[in-house]
Amino acid sequence: MRYAVLGTGTVGRTVAERLVSLGHDVVLGTRDPAATLTRTGAAGTGAPAVPYAVWQAGHPRVGLATFAEAARTGEVLVNATGGRVSVEVLTAAGAEHLEGKVLVDLANPLDFSGGWPPVLDPANSDSLGELIQRTFPGARVVKTLNTMNCAVMVDPARVAGEHHVFLSGDDEEAKGSVRELLHSFGWPPASILDLGGIQTARGAEMLLPIWLTLMGRLGHADFNFHVQGA
């Protein structure tokens, strides 16, 4: 399968590396590939510590293209951008390149502009998953994996014991194909909990505040939610 992973940050790189290891073709989408390749990982820029060019040298099978070019050639799209810029990025990718495709939305609309703790925007009566689905009605949006660290997303065995990954989406067939993808990442069938339609992304995204608190309290990110009794 040919995947377009939008976003060259830690989440995008981690998912891309995993997809390549599973034999898929992967192109990372970015705003300006030339700028991404020359960007340093200087502290304070919000970029990962490892410059993209250094990372790419170690991952020669991952391609790099503009959002639009990546989305055009990708059969399945993965939104690994910051949730506050996701709609802008997907607009740049081009609605016509999203049409009919499964769009796996991993993002959370965390707004850090007011300091710590961040707030979610949208939230409560809306969600990023719904906003993306509304804005790009031709895309088959499946919200998943947003409730954990990216290392756990692609390697659930990092967390011992049973734990869950949630699915939200209006397209049952799209959810079925995302289920297959999750299996290939190492998620057992029983660990995948289908919440329902894309509106249920609200609840999944609203897990982020307690997730961030827990990360601070535990001092690590190798944890995940398990619904005991499910």
Next chain:
Amino acid sequence: MRYAVLGTGTVGRTVAERLVSLGHDVVLGTRDPAATLTRTGAAGTGAPAVPYAVWQAGHPRVGLATFAEAARTGEVLVNATGGRVSVEVLTAAGAEHLEGKVLVDLANPLDFSGGWPPVLDPANSDSLGELIQRTFPGARVVKTLNTMNCAVMVDPARVAGEHHVFLSGDDEEAKGSVRELLHSFGWPPASILDLGGIQTARGAEMLLPIWLTLMGRLGHADFNFHVQGA
């Protein structure tokens, strides 16, 4: 210990019954005791199916008083009211009766006025726990148990396996005494996860949307969150 449980709905009754079984003195607080005793449990009123008078006949050791009288005599207060009226109820209880006392806040500010799903108000940049603590600075507010069904609150063994109850509050001594209360309900020490100050009630309250979704999907309320890897 003498407990005042504010709210005569299912949550208040369940907690009161459990406290009495543990040998505590318990008074349920209500707006108008005479009205509570004559109220029928008619469908559509939002009241539990069993009229209060019927329930009380089976629970003769649980007292009934006004919010203010209950709060005045209670050594520990439990907020088991609907979260959208909690501040009004606590105001009726009287700030002077909350002064210096541990206030266990079980409530969630769910607003059903816009239909299903309900939204939280406040949420995201505030929480009911914080709102109560700000409004009644003399109370020692501990948010806990709000992330599960009331039957599970007082009998965690209803859910097989390990699962967590969260604590949020600014007063460490108050959290310590609530920890003891939770132990007496059957929560093992390792199941109690202290999130931090009262601000962390945001994350705990924001679990409600996914909790409600899960209840709908699972068809029962005997489940609870476990933080695997904690």
